[in-house]
């Protein structure tokens with residue numbers, strides 16, 4: 001780039017614009033620094049808890065898919081954690097035992113991936129879910145921790161420490177990844193919010209893969 005004599009080039013580094021879809025209480029968001037985050041959550045009570053932890057984030061209570069379709073182009077990085085219950089192996093086995101009514105798998109998971117693959121090629125995006133009880137309809141980019149990830153950049157393998165309290169043993173009083181819900185009054189089951197969280201270290205690793213370390217475009 002040619003710069004005229006006497007003209008100073010000022011590069012202003014702006015914060016990355018991040019869209020955090022199906023945000024829950026924000027486990028995945030915890031270690032992202034220097035970001036402007038907009039979050040989508042359709043449960044107001046859960047969104048209010050998120051707001052306590054991240055008062056500077058823009059909180060939108062609404063449908064993640066609707067928002068994505070209208071706004072995906074405004075962000076540098078998109079993270080989506082759609083609900084996993086209807087894909088989960090544990091839930092499937094429990095349904096077979098008669099503990100739950102069997103439910104159709106929610107294929108919004110795949111709508112999201114297809115939409116992002118075709119309309120958001122110029123953005124960095126990642127969709128997270130559990131390892132399902134069936135063969136995935138779209139091959140994931142990687143399995144990390146206990147989750148599958150679909151993304152348009154390479155994600156390196158990595159090892160993460162397991163939480164102290166096992167998944168099955170989590171209660172509303174469990175403090176996981178530094179999130180403590182004990183003093184917060186909620187109608188929603190706290191143990192579920194805690195179990196739903198993505199390990200912040202995993203989400204940081206993925207964020208770093210998208211922008212810094214060894215990012216590799218895959219489609």
Ligand SMILES: C[S@@+](CC[C@H](N)C(=O)[O-])C[C@H]1O[C@@H](n2cnc3c(N)ncnc32)[C@H](O)[C@@H]1O
Pocket residue numbers: 021022023024025026027028029040041042043046062063064065081082083084196197198199
């Ligand atoms: C798997 S949890 C997200 C966990 C979160 N990524 C974390 O690390 O803490 C999915 C969240 O999506 C919310 N949700 C479900 N359907 C939604 C929709 N259509 N639009 C927005 N949020 C939705 C649920 O209330 C739930 O809190």
